[in-house]
Amino acid sequence: MPPQVRSRHRTLIKPVRGGITAPAGFLANAAACRIKKVDKPDLCLIFSEVPASAAGVFTRNRAVAAPILWTRKILQRPILRAVIANSGNANACTGLKGRHDAEAMALHAAAALSIRKQEVAVASTGVIGLPLPMDRIIPKIPGLAKSLSRSGGALAARAIMTTDTRPKTASFEWMTGGRKVRIGAMAKGSGMIHPDMATMLAFVTTDAAVNPQTLASALKEAVDESFNRITVDGDMSTNDMVLVLANGLSGARIHKRNLLSSGFQQALNQVCLGLALSIVKDGEGATKFVTIRTLHGKNKKDCITIARKIACSNLVKTALFGEDANWGRIMAAAGASGVPIHPEKIDIFFDEIPMVRRGEGLGTRQEKKAGRILRKKEFVITVDLHMGTSSAEIYTTDLSLDYVKINADYRS
Incomplete structure (x- = not known):
């Protein structure tokens, strides 16, 4: 319970x-x-x-x-x-x-x-x-x-x-x-x-x-x-x-x-x-449960929009399935959200592991640490916008081969 x-x-x-x-x-x-x-x-x-x-x-x-x-x-x-x-x-x-x-x-x-x-x-x-x-x-x-x-x-x-x-x-x-x-x-x-x-x-x-x-x-x-x-x-x-x-x-x-x-x-x-x-x-074919957390946005609506864009990105979701700490896809999804951002201010974390500081990656050593996080069944990706005081969370999954198989023959 x-x-x-x-x-x-x-x-x-x-x-x-x-x-x-x-x-x-x-x-x-x-x-x-x-x-x-x-x-x-x-x-x-x-x-x-x-x-x-x-x-x-x-x-x-x-x-x-x-x-x-x-x-x-x-x-x-x-x-x-x-x-x-x-x-x-x-x-x-x-x-x-x-x-x-x-x-x-x-x-x-x-x-x-x-x-x-x-x-x-x-x-x-x-x-x-x-x-x-x-x-x-x-x-x-x-x-x-x-x-x-x-x-x-x-x-x-x-x-x-x-x-x-x-x-x-x-x-x-x-x-x-x-x-x-x-x-x-x-x-x-x-x-x-x-x-x-x-x-x-x-x-x-x-x-x-x-x-x-x-x-x-x-x-x-x-x-x-x-x-x-x-x-x-x-x-x-x-x-x-x-x-x-x-x-x-x-x-x-x-x-x-x-x-x-x-x-x-x-x-x-x-x-x-x-x-x-x-x-x-219980998402179809899901192997990961991931919380996308946006911090320090101008308002809650912006934080939700950015987090949702990241959570829905197939490139991000397939990277999660492949346990690839591809922070560039996260940054790209945030930038494509339609919300004005300052990429040079953004920090990105996988759980407590920093991957990006002020818009720049922290190198292969941090990627290896983040890789250990990605092997977990549940974790949090945090995007700190450094633009305000609002925050939001969206909950998502990875996109796996099993998802494709389940939906390929749903009616058959």
């Missing part, structure tokens, strides 16, 4: 078991519909026993998938009871039929749960351009609804996996106002990882009572500091979605004025960042 975290308001937030169903009143389970080539769970259902405030953040890709269109539409009234999600098929670029199929998934889930279809969010992930096999999905929904349980979260997390090698879950609890509050989450993502957000689905539940406007504000901050700070291959998905549901069953009321002091924002940030880092570490 991850370590306990203490916010700057001294709220003790501790990890607990349970994932998406750790908060009170949430149930889940999954079923195998044979959407994917293998007979594994590929359809999941998450259910709140009472109406829940809801908020979402979605892909900015203009080739948006049908489930995104449905879920964005129903969140105009931000109250949800359920989420139904499938893997193996993205239901993207499927025209009018795809939109009808997304609505049909909500309709059949709602009928099985005795709720309104407008209370059911829909999500899909997988191959683009193929129609959903609704003849295999619809018959599974009634049984899935009947089998919902507090212990079904682990199976639900597996059901949304595509090229993921492992499920990604997190859950925490803390005390606020004398009440115990829990937050739980699950996510998937491994390839097509790039802001905004990544090719990923993430679902968050909490038993705190939070109004939809405050929930949306808190989610935006959490996503900006987590899912929007990761990249694996620079490709933006058609299906990215982060949803949060807050059903209030803990009795703890969270308002805009106590987002920080209650510990809620810190807990949401912690859940989202933990899942985002898990996605990068």
Whole structure:
């Protein structure tokens, strides 16, 4: 389990078991519909026993998938009871039929749960351009609804996996106002990882009572500091979605004025960042997890832009895979970011090993030391701009031969 975290308001937030169903009143389970080539769970259902405030953040890709269109539409009234999600098929670029199929998934889930279809969010992930096999999905929904349980979260997390090698879950609890509050989450993502957000689905539940406007504000901050700070291959998905549901069953009321002091924002940030880092570490074919850190920039936006340009550079990423301390590629990527820089001021470090001082390399001896850093599974590349007081981090991977192999036969 991850370590306990203490916010700057001294709220003790501790990890607990349970994932998406750790908060009170949430149930889940999954079923195998044979959407994917293998007979594994590929359809999941998450259910709140009472109406829940809801908020979402979605892909900015203009080739948006049908489930995104449905879920964005129903969140105009931000109250949800359920989420139904499938893997193996993205239901993207499927025209009018795809939109009808997304609505049909909500309709059949709602009928099985005795709720309104407008209370059911829909999500899909997988191959683009193929129609959903609704003849295999619809018959599974009634049984899935009947089998919902507090212990079904682990199976639900597996059901949304595509090229993921492992499920990604997190859950925490803390005390606020004398009440115990829990937050739980699950996510998937491994390839097509790039802001905004990544090719990923993430679902968050909490038993705190939070109004939809405050929930949306808190989610935006959490996503900006987590899912929007990761990249694996620079490709933006058609299906990215982060949803949060807050059903209030803990009795703890969270308002805009106590987002920080209650510990809620810190807990949401912690859940989202933990899942985002898990996605990068599970990146397709990845052998390295690398933090790109920019220091002393003029402003945070500039620092993020420069770090992201370095993190997305295929030349940098292939050098990382080859364990080559090629700092020139890092400098070139920073210079190509579009942000005005002063190369003659820049220092570059691999972990604590200096490689560049005031824009000039420090020689082969330092390269050998940096080479030892590059053999590690995780390390930090720091670019000190010496232009201001701002800083930022982007999380990335190397680009390996296995990444090419995985994506060369993804559909075959």
